[in-house]
Amino acid sequence: xxxxxxxxxxxxxxxxxxxxxxxxxxVGTRWSSSISQRPGSDSVRFPGAVNxxxxxxxxxxxxxxxxxxxxxxxxxxxxxxxxxxxxxxxxTDEEVLTWYRNMLTVSIMDVxxxxxxxxxxxxxYMVSAGEEGITxxxxxxLTPDDVVFAQYREAGVFQQRGFTxxxxxxxxxxxxxxxxxxxxxxxxxxxxxxxxxxxxSPLATQIPQAAGAAYALKLQDLQNPTRAPRxxxxxxxxxxxxxxxxxxxxxxxxxxSCPVVFICRNNGYAISTPTLEQYRGDGIASRGVGYGIxxxxxxxxxxxxxxxxxxxxxxxxxxxxxxxxxxxxxYRVSHHSTSDDSFAYRARVEVEDWKRRxxxxxxxxxxxxxxxxxxxxxxxxxxxxxxxxxLKEFGEAERGKKPPLREAFADVYEDITEEAQEQxxxxxxxxxxxxxxxxxxxxxxxxxxxx
Amino acid sequence: xxxxxxxxxxxxxxxxxxxxxxPSPAAKLNLPIDYKSTPILHHTPSSLxxxxxxxxxxxxxxxxxxxxxxxxxxxxxxxxxxVLLFGEDVAFGGVFRCSMDLQSEFGSDxxxxxPLTEQGIAGFAIGAAAEGMKPxxxxxxxxxxxxxxxxIVNEAAKFRYRExxxxxxxxxxxxxxxxxxxxxxxxxxxxxxxxxxxxIPGLRVVIPRSPSQAKGLLLSSxxxxxxxxxxxxxxxxxxxxxxxxxxxxxxxxxSKAEVIKPGxxxxxxxxGQPLYLCSAAxxxxxxxxxxxxxxxxxxxxxxPWDRQAVLESVRKTGRxxxxxxxxxxxxxxxxxxxxxxxxxxxxxxxxxxxVAGWSTHTGLSYEQFILPDVARIYDAIKQTLEY
Numbered sequence: 001x002x003x004x005x006x007x008x009x010x011x012x013x014x015x016x017x018x019x020x021x022x023x024x025x026x027v028g029t030r031w032s033s034s035i036s037q038r039p040g041s042d043s044v045r046f047p048g049a050v051n052x053x054x055x056x057x058x059x060x061x062x063x064x065x066x067x068x069x070x071x072x073x074x075x076x077x078x079x080x081x082x083x084x085x086x087x088x089x090x091x092t093d094e095e096v097l098t099w100y101r102n103m104l105t106v107s108i109m110d111v112x113x114x115x116x117x118x119x120x121x122x123x124x125y126m127v128s129a130g131e132e133g134i135t136x137x138x139x140x141x142l143t144p145d146d147v148v149f150a151q152y153r154e155a156g157v158f159q160q161r162g163f164t165x166x167x168x169x170x171x172x173x174x175x176x177x178x179x180x181x182x183x184x185x186x187x188x189x190x191x192x193x194x195x196x197x198x199x200x201s202p203l204a205t206q207i208p209q210a211a212g213a214a215y216a217l218k219l220q221d222l223q224n225p226t227r228a229p230r231x232x233x234x235x236x237x238x239x240x241x242x243x244x245x246x247x248x249x250x251x252x253x254x255x256x257s258c259p260v261v262f263i264c265r266n267n268g269y270a271i272s273t274p275t276l277e278q279y280r281g282d283g284i285a286s287r288g289v290g291y292g293i294x295x296x297x298x299x300x301x302x303x304x305x306x307x308x309x310x311x312x313x314x315x316x317x318x319x320x321x322x323x324x325x326x327x328x329x330x331y332r333v334s335h336h337s338t339s340d341d342s343f344a345y346r347a348r349v350e351v352e353d354w355k356r357r358x359x360x361x362x363x364x365x366x367x368x369x370x371x372x373x374x375x376x377x378x379x380x381x382x383x384x385x386x387x388x389x390x391l392k393e394f395g396e397a398e399r400g401k402k403p404p405l406r407e408a409f410a411d412v413y414e415d416i417t418e419e420a421q422e423q424x425x426x427x428x429x430x431x432x433x434x435x436x437x438x439x440x441x442x443x444x445x446x447x448x449x450x451x
Numbered sequence: 452x453x454x455x456x457x458x459x460x461x462x463x464x465x466x467x468x469x470x471x472x473x474p475s476p477a478a479k480l481n482l483p484i485d486y487k488s489t490p491i492l493h494h495t496p497s498s499l500x501x502x503x504x505x506x507x508x509x510x511x512x513x514x515x516x517x518x519x520x521x522x523x524x525x526x527x528x529x530x531x532x533x534v535l536l537f538g539e540d541v542a543f544g545g546v547f548r549c550s551m552d553l554q555s556e557f558g559s560d561x562x563x564x565x566p567l568t569e570q571g572i573a574g575f576a577i578g579a580a581a582e583g584m585k586p587x588x589x590x591x592x593x594x595x596x597x598x599x600x601x602x603i604v605n606e607a608a609k610f611r612y613r614e615x616x617x618x619x620x621x622x623x624x625x626x627x628x629x630x631x632x633x634x635x636x637x638x639x640x641x642x643x644x645x646x647x648x649x650x651i652p653g654l655r656v657v658i659p660r661s662p663s664q665a666k667g668l669l670l671s672s673x674x675x676x677x678x679x680x681x682x683x684x685x686x687x688x689x690x691x692x693x694x695x696x697x698x699x700x701x702x703x704x705x706s707k708a709e710v711i712k713p714g715x716x717x718x719x720x721x722x723g724q725p726l727y728l729c730s731a732a733x734x735x736x737x738x739x740x741x742x743x744x745x746x747x748x749x750x751x752x753x754x755p756w757d758r759q760a761v762l763e764s765v766r767k768t769g770r771x772x773x774x775x776x777x778x779x780x781x782x783x784x785x786x787x788x789x790x791x792x793x794x795x796x797x798x799x800x801x802x803x804x805x806v807a808g809w810s811t812h813t814g815l816s817y818e819q820f821i822l823p824d825v826a827r828i829y830d831a832i833k834q835t836l837e838y
Contacts (some may be wrong), residue, residue: 124635125636174816181814182814182815182817183812183814183815184638185635185636185637185640188637201638202638202639203567239566239567242566242568242571243568243570244598245598270539271546272540272542272543273540273542273544273563277542277564277566281631329708339546344543345542345543403816406818407814407816408820409809410801412810412812417810419780420809420810423779423809427809427820429825430830434480434830435832436474436475437477437478437480438475438476438478438481438820438826439474441472441474
């Protein structure tokens with residue numbers, strides 16, 4: 001037996017307990033016997049590259065010489081199936097109608113809330129215009145037990161997984177019904193079941209967490225074989241894929257064989273930064289291949305392609321457990337957020353062209369009309385009905401009181417610390433000493449909310 | 452734009468909503484800061500000439516905080532070819548407009564967008580500094596600096612010490628970042644992590660209070676010091692604070708505090724945006740408590756800090772309060788208070804008080820209750836004077 005590798009052990013631990021060396025010995029042997037260079041072999045058998053052929057040809061691989069990874073699509077921009085011989089889709093008409101309705105709901109909510117922000121009625125908003133097909137189509141392939149980690153432009157995932165208009169509005173207006181207890185900026189939605197972790201503003205932090213969560217699900221499902229196995233779906237943009245966390249996540253998910261599907265929404269812009277300044281090489285998909293992960297690029301305006309890709313990715317992820325990367329292509333036809341004016345860095349005509357050229361909602365509508373499932377009257381009635389539903393919940397949520405002031409201090413730790421309790425008392429003393437200085441009417445229970 | 456308004460037909464108009472509670476209609480202390488009249492800012496060119504740090508006989512222009520940063524960056528880029536400016540969305544002017552027009556003036560070799568990676572930006576800047584450039588790196592929000600923490604703490608701060616005899620260092624490096632609360636930034640657009648950096652020897656941590664201070668301190672950070680500088684810009688001031696700023700090149704020394712209002716009865720030590728709250732509380736207390744005279748000190752550099760200026764003041768007044776926005780626990784106030792306790796114990800007439808953010812996160816609906824306000828500062832002054 002060879003000397004074990006100690007590089008994975010913290011030195012301090014070793015110093016305290018030299019016996020650890022003996023206990024970990026088998027780990028250190030994993031390289032020594034199985035991989036070696038056989039005499040006369042035509043390929044390298046280094047530990048880090050086991051099937052590499054020797055060559056006398058010196059040539060550097062050039063990303064630009066490789067063919068671009070193709071983009072999977074099922075339906076063209078006229079709503080026609082590209083391959084007329086295959087069945088259009090493996091879903092029922094009712095399901096497709098639900099998708100369409102969900103895409104429309106998010107799109108109508110976006111228009112209302114963007115304008116509401118402009119009127120100063122909420123502090124911030126982010127639309128997902130042009131990406132409704134990616135979010136709704138992919139979420140439709142998940143089961144309610146699957147777990148989602150999203151970024152901030154995935155309202156369609158929430159909508160498809162049962163988040164109600166009331167849930168959206170309560171969060172947006174940070175009222176006492178908001179599960180985030182009025183603490184988060186608008187669009188930082190969250191739900192326990194079907195589980196969608198509450199959105200965190202920092203970019204890419206959710207991606208390695210998704211790998212770890214998937215590993216947990218995998219172990220739990222192995223330990224309890226009676227339950228249907230689950231995956232994690234993790235959403236992020238192509239800008240976030242420049243963060244170290246993205247690379248760490250793909251690598252660790254691959255090495256630990258985690259059942260996670262990474263869905264990159266490549267919409268061409270990270271605030272003002274176009275993809276040309278964001279990365280070189282063949283998109284985000286090529287990164288997946290580099291990490292040894294099964295990867296596909298799909299047309300994000302084609303909800304059928306997205307759904308099929310996600311369904312297959314989910315199957316692959318559970319087939320022994322491994323990560324999959326989906327790069328879904330779209331164009332951010334909106335501003336980054338209500339804090340952004342994108343015409344400061346891109347031409348209005350570029351955006352208008354994209355809007356005209358293609359759009360996931362219009363494309364699906366054409367398909368539905370081609371099937372005789374939809375028409376102008378239904379469109380008008382549905383839009384009207386959805387708009388009224390949005391406005392109703394808007395009005396009720398906006399009138400809702402804010403949570404009590406104690407929620408400012410709760411949940412930092414499991415229990416409020418002695419120090420924080422004293423701070424709450426001190427705050428209460430200030431509020432009672434200077435009652436004219438604070439308007440506590442918007443808060444549930446007023447100053448008593450600190451008790 | 453009547454068309455765009457259409458979606459909200461059917462909802463009654465309401466007056467502008469305050470996301471973290473409206474100012475109370477009866478408030479006398481917690482009023483919105485009046486940046487047009489605050490004594491913190493130079494509203495006329497004549498008050499500039501009274502300050503020795505500003506160039507004599509300077510011409511000046513009224514600039515807001517982001518324009519002053521822009522002016523400093525333009526001055527720096529034209530002063531030395533070694534100056535580089537980069538970060539996320541810097542090319543089109545930056546999300547806070549600090550780098551406006553600089554790419555077109557100085558070219559995309561020296562002013563450019565980076566991919567979205569804070570650890571990459573910081574590491575890239577350290578490497579460029581180590582090879583003799585003067586990189587000014589922008590982190591889009593202080594809340595997003597943490598992926599760069601390893602590079603800043605383990606590399607930038609320790610570079611000179613580690614290299615020792617080779618003499619190689621990361622001096623010339625400035626990492627700029629907008630910080631602080633604005634009223635609706637919640638957990639991730641409000642933080643002021645200065646104490647985390649101030650804990651690390653090897654870093655200079657600077658927070659300017661106004662446009663004219665920002666320009667002088669930023670130029671000083673780039674040219675007058677060979678140490679890495681964390682330059683934090685209170686983002687609420689970017690548009691709100693407007694004052695006369697000298698047009699010329701000038702520097703304001705780092706690690707030197709400034710007495711911005713002399714007084715004899717109590718010393719308030721603060722920095723950045725809360726100085727405006729302190730100033731409002733001081734004018735209220737000096738009206739209600741006749742004869743009371745408060746001294747206000749701007750630390751300007753958080754670390755290494757001007758201990759002697761603070762001790763000198765407290766030895767004179769015998770009372771001190773430290774005010775800052777970030778959490779009270781293990782914050783800058785703890786360091787300042789204990790230094791005062793060690794250096795001026797026998798002169799103290801009351802315990803040193805801290806007015807700072809509570810030990811929690813900046814929940815959207817609760818910002819005004821979590822962060823220091825004029826009433827809390829007023830109360831602290833009163834308590835400390837009456838101790």
